[in-house]
Amino acid sequence: MTNYSFILNGTSVTVDVDDNVRLLWVLRDVLGVTGPKYGCGLDVCKACTCHINGQAFNPCSVTVSEIKSTDEITTIEGLAGTVDADLHPMQQAWLDGDVAQCGYCQPGQIMAAVATVNKVKSEGRTIITDDDLDGIRNICRCGTYVRIRAAIRAAAENMM
Numbered sequence: 001m002t003n004y005s006f007i008l009n010g011t012s013v014t015v016d017v018d019d020n021v022r023l024l025w026v027l028r029d030v031l032g033v034t035g036p037k038y039g040c041g042l043d044v045c046k047a048c049t050c051h052i053n054g055q056a057f058n059p060c061s062v063t064v065s066e067i068k069s070t071d072e073i074t075t076i077e078g079l080a081g082t083v084d085a086d087l088h089p090m091q092q093a094w095l096d097g098d099v100a101q102c103g104y105c106q107p108g109q110i111m112a113a114v115a116t117v118n119k120v121k122s123e124g125r126t127i128i129t130d131d132d133l134d135g136i137r138n139i140c141r142c143g144t145y146v147r148i149r150a151a152i153r154a155a156a157e158n159m160m
Contacts, residue, residue, distance in 0.1 A: 009078025
């Protein structure tokens with residue numbers, strides 16, 4: 001086993017695990033961070049979506065050995081801390097829009113949505129287009145896509 005360090009939700013952490021352990025299992029089983037959900041383990045469903053250095057990624061498809069000590073991993077548990085508030089605007093929009101049905105995919109949906117809005121903002125744009133929303137490939141088995149899209153647009157107004 002090897003020691004790996006990285007920044008998780010603003011705090012430096014070190015874990016002692018085998019090189020080939022997927023980061024999702026490090027987060028969930030070693031560090032007890034259960035917001036990122038296991039759905040497929042193949043980078044398809046995106047239920048585990050988190051941020052690495054501000055970009056959306058899926059820890060089910062990344063081994064811990066690929067993570068650098070300077071990498072900043074943000075999960076749904078640390079999202080509000082990125083805006084120094086009780087809730088991130090995207091989380092608030094999810095509540096206001098009563099988006100969740102079963103809720104299993106929602107942490108990944110929210111993390112993907114935040115990354116998308118931040119990308120649009122970094123490009124100097126102020127409007128979330130249908131093409132932007134179509135780029136979010138997270139699967140919702142309950143089919144709440146209409147509410148998801150509405151919440152993203154509502155949150156984007158507070159994030160731009």
